[in-house]
Amino acid sequence: MKLVLASNNAKKLVELQALFAPLGVELVAQGSLGIAEAEEPFETFAENALAKARHAARASGLPALADDSGLSVDALGGAPGVRSARYALDAGGEKGDAANNERLLRELAGREDRTARFVCALVAVRGAADPEPLVAMGRWPGRILTAPRGTGGFGYDPLMFIPPLCRAVAELGAGEKNIHSHRALAAGELVRQMREVWKLG
Template sequence: MTPPKQLVLASNNQGKLSEFQALFDNTHLNIQLIPQGKLGIADADETGLSFVENAIIKARHASKLSGLPAIADDSGLCVPVLGNAPGIYSARFAGSHGDDRANNDKLLQELKNFRGTTPIIGQFICVLALVRHKDDPLPIIAQGHWTGEILDTPQGDHGFGYDPLFYLPSLAKTSAELDKATKNRLSHRGQALQTLLNVLINTDI
């Protein structure tokens, strides 16, 4: 049996790790996904000004320190009435990286003056970048977009980040109220990863 190809996941976010692993487990690709934390790799400095730039920065960082191909995700919530904030700063919108409650509270505060009879639209964005080596001049890029409404009160106990505020009218649920399989099928990350997996079927890494 051919040993699996190793692919480093450039993230230490447990929510993302869980979603990625579940999606990879549902494929027939012979790929072993290794979280960068298991290799002692710290998060890269996200100095880009876009999701694409940051995803590439993180993938190159993990590949350089591991010597392996690497995949990185940069994702966030864009709210048009806020000029697409929090955008690339979604995880640290309130100042402290990964403080979901503080980030949600700040988003609700920022949206107070926009509340009315019309729902506030938000869009989750995910960009994935895969590099075969640290200097790969042709990263594989995949994107996913998931549109919903931003509630004024959190609902649901699953997921992470802004999931409790991200309402899906067609399902009458927030992202935080979805079961894992449904979320992985519909989400921005699920869309982007499915696109990437379709490319990997015909691409050697």
């Protein structure tokens, strides 16, 4: 079965393809089909993921999978949240992971509470008008470091320390990350639902 992935993030495509491999599905990035990215006007990960999945399904005529994920920091009232990828840009800064990480460190300077979690909403639809979208959430708790560590991953991975693993996410190998991450937790739940409801795998 071919699923359109409502993202043009190459690293996310690799992660998700590995996580959904047990179902025998093939993920195709929407950009390779000439599909523009959808608007993300909502305040929650789940609503944005659903909007992206419906957009990709409508434009492609194929089933679609969408992920909306980001970082939620307790001391910042859940920010950057759904604005995680645009966190620095929203404050007049540059676009990109490094700028986002720099803004996060500035916002948390001097704060004792550095608890946070990576959050992922994954949504799958059989078509644009699917009345029964499959929705799964994954949450990966940790705390924000005072300086980046590691060279792997992307986004806020160098700043997110996972106490049970005693390492930052950017210090984990791809295989280890795919076992523990918020995306892995959400994917595991979505795979279960796709087997049960869509009869895949």
